[in-house]
Amino acid sequence: MTEKLLNHRAEGPTSAPALLLGPSLGTSYALWDKVAPELSATHRVVRWDLPGHGGSPASLIGPGATIGDLADLVLALADSLGVERFAYAGVSLGGAVGLHLALHHPERVSCLAVICSSAHFNGSKPWEERAALVRREGLAKLAETADARWFTPGFTVPRLVADHRDADPEAYAACCDALGAFDLRDRLTEITVPTLLIAGRQDPATPPAHLREIADAVPDAALVELPHASHLAPAERPEAVLTALRTHFDRPAGRGMEVRREVLGDAHVDRAQARQSPFTARYQDFISRYAWGEIWTDPTLSRRERSMITLTALVAHGHYDELAMHVRAARRNGLTPDEIGAVLLQTAVYCGVPAANSAFATAQRVLEEEG
Structure with missing residues (x-):
């Protein structure tokens, strides 16, 4: 792995349209384990790790980082793979990266899905406090509450909780800095990429109202609410997420036949x-x-x-x-x-x-x- 690039996993035919999948804070690309293999039947799926998470170097990010910095890392990864234009889906922090890409680099993004995410994450203060806690004490204590923040009662994915515990504290804190500074609410109407929003009805971190706010502002955006789903919907409700993504990402093919005629x-x-x-x-x-x-x-x-x-x-x-x-x-x-x-x-x-x-x-x- 090149030290300057995000760690990633690519699946599917190299000739198929590219689809990049972004993770949530504290998780690795394992978040997409139950969805990516199915999507790779029709797409070249590339899922990536945040800096300091999974296999990505922590040195790719530092204090005061922004969502734009993460988006630049994603574009560098796409460039290294020879991918000029791609569909994109991301969860939480990964979804915020998708919104930034769609707004600032619409020529690169053909289609967007934003999952259990937001155009803002309740201001900087809670993220400043979390970043300070993690820099001071590490991630072990925070990982103990991951199930309550990520899943509905009684559900868990041990691999993702382990990824949370094993993430680099400094890189995790830098991602918190990026979330605290993020707010695109006043620019959502400028997004022209076909956009799907997916909300988990039991999500305490980014409730459906956050996704509805985006859907109401982005022209022609669609919103799907999933029952019995919390913050990491691709892990908890993979079939429902897969169905929604297939419907959304198959739209260019349907439009293609229309244009062909x-x-x-x-x-x-x-x-x-x-x-x-x-x-x-x-x-x-x-x-x-x-x-x-x-x-x-x-x-x-x-x-x-x-x-x-x-x-x-x-x-x-x-x-x-x-x-x-x-x-x-x-x-x-x-x-x-x-x-x-x-x-x-x-x-x-x-x-x-x-x-x-x-x-x-x-x-x-x-x-x-x-x-």
């Missing part, structure tokens, strides 16, 4: 779906999820611009059947025949005259058929 036309997509077999089903799902659900829905570029880029790439590689399809798509995306011609003329310079010659013939045929 808008750009390529119903007739083309219907033909592709009709030809689908068990052998090609995963590939068709991949196209809808990744190409159309992730790339074509990214608002950074307009559809007109994406059409021009796509036409150029198809000419460069000689994919003229695909080029015909995307000439039609370019017309749907608002390009005029003259603009399409200008794009193809540009390819003559950078892709070669023979390639452009074939491309002009293909495009002329399509434009004549389109009238």
Whole structure:
């Protein structure tokens, strides 16, 4: 493990969309043990440890740390893994990191789930007191009350309680500093990432009202309240959390099919779906999820611009059947025949005259058929 990076565990196909999972204060990535393996069937799941927790070095954080500092560590981890854009879910402190990422780095976050967390954690005083206690006495005494703070009566996860006890006191206290200074209530309306809030009805640390406050402010956010769940819902109610996350994180795939139809036309997509077999089903799902659900829905570029880029790439590689399809798509995306011609003329310079010659013939045929 690199000393400058958060300890993490990656699961799932490397070609699948990335999903980062953040922990709660005092826990390790074991918090996600009953959820991450299931999510990894459709995502490249990366769960990470807080500094001084699990396998992450305590030196990654210091006194006076902020949620922004933790978010920067998460982005550094994503960069090291070659992950440019990712879905994100986090619990409590991990959820606060997700809110910060969605607000300050929306180009990196495709979808957000905030679990048993808050836009504020009741001010700085209780966290200053806890940080001072931990720096003075360590974590053994605080870990004795973990079950009451984390779970409904009678439930426990010994591994997580042990992780709490074994965390580095200085790093834990620095995380308390970050929680005490965190307050995004006046900026929640600026978050544009699709957002799901999950609350545990028996959560004493971040009651449902805290999640409802976020849901009411973030545009189009959804809220799910889980009965018989306290603060660490993924450990106590993994099936319910998994169901909510699957529904939420599958939304880009559904949007992808919608965009695919808008750009390529119903007739083309219907033909592709009709030809689908068990052998090609995963590939068709991949196209809808990744190409159309992730790339074509990214608002950074307009559809007109994406059409021009796509036409150029198809000419460069000689994919003229695909080029015909995307000439039609370019017309749907608002390009005029003259603009399409200008794009193809540009390819003559950078892709070669023979390639452009074939491309002009293909495009002329399509434009004549389109009238």
